[in-house]
Amino acid sequence: MLALYGHPFSSYTWKALIALYANDTPFEFREFSEHAEFVGQAHPAGKFPVLTDGGVTVIETTAIIEYLAVHHPGLAPLIPVEASVAATARMIDRVFDHYVMGNMQRVVAAYFVDKDNPGAGGMRDSPDPHEVAAGKAGLRRAYAWLERWLEANLLPPNVSLVTCAAAPSLFYADWVERIPDDCPRLAALRAELLALPPVSRCVEEARPYRAYFPPGAPDRD
Ligand SMILES: N[C@@H](CCC(=O)N[C@@H](CS)C(=O)NCC(=O)O)C(=O)O
Numbered sequence: 001m002l003a004l005y006g007h008p009f010s011s012y013t014w015k016a017l018i019a020l021y022a023n024d025t026p027f028e029f030r031e032f033s034e035h036a037e038f039v040g041q042a043h044p045a046g047k048f049p050v051l052t053d054g055g056v057t058v059i060e061t062t063a064i065i066e067y068l069a070v071h072h073p074g075l076a077p078l079i080p081v082e083a084s085v086a087a088t089a090r091m092i093d094r095v096f097d098h099y100v101m102g103n104m105q106r107v108v109a110a111y112f113v114d115k116d117n118p119g120a121g122g123m124r125d126s127p128d129p130h131e132v133a134a135g136k137a138g139l140r141r142a143y144a145w146l147e148r149w150l151e152a153n154l155l156p157p158n159v160s161l162v163t164c165a166a167a168p169s170l171f172y173a174d175w176v177e178r179i180p181d182d183c184p185r186l187a188a189l190r191a192e193l194l195a196l197p198p199v200s201r202c203v204e205e206a207r208p209y210r211a212y213f214p215p216g217a218p219d220r221d
Helices: 011-022 032-042 061-071 083-109 129-152 161-176 184-195 197-212
Strands: 002-006 027-031 050-053 056-059
Touching (some): 002 011, 011 061, 011 083, 050 061, 056 061, 061 083, 083 129, 083 161, 129 184, 161 197
8 A cells, every 4th residue: 555655735745645535545644744754764865755555665756756657657657758858857847846936935934944845943033034045046947947837838638747847837936926928838838737627636735834934825726
């Protein structure tokens, strides 16, 4: 039996959940805080989600999705079958993780006393302005790159690694730095992704926790 250790409001937990929900893969959800020692040992930085499959432990969401595609395949081909499309999916997955999720997390972390250990030191009275500005600038640059890429390229069809990475990163990044009007393709992609059943399920399950979003969750979505 599969088990996923994570939190319903965590963007990277969504990344794994979308893959599991898309294929109706049976699994047990375990709140990471109730298994803090296990998660702390399982990942080199104590990060979640963590997937277990019997005696196998898989960390890092991209690897979790690759693992699910191999060992628990379903109707949604999480990794596109054609090798060149799969290579593109992996490239775009990296772009969303590093430059959208990464910069969104940088802004959020600016609100924590200990940004490397968010759960430990509590919240600052005011966020570190340099970190907020740098994270937002990084997001604007990533948005512009993605808009140009979407103008010239097609995303893999169906729910794939790209969907899993793009949906949570665009969902939360837009809360931190709104996708500007000159990125209409990216804004449309965010709306399309949020309408997908496995993604809207994550949005609804996370709704009760919105008050905890450090920069303040906007009254939409
Ligand atoms: N590269 C990791 C990133 C995971 C990650 O950043 N998880 C966040 C939750 S969304 C986390 O564990 N934060 C708590 C911490 O850093 O202590 C992955 O793809 O799984």
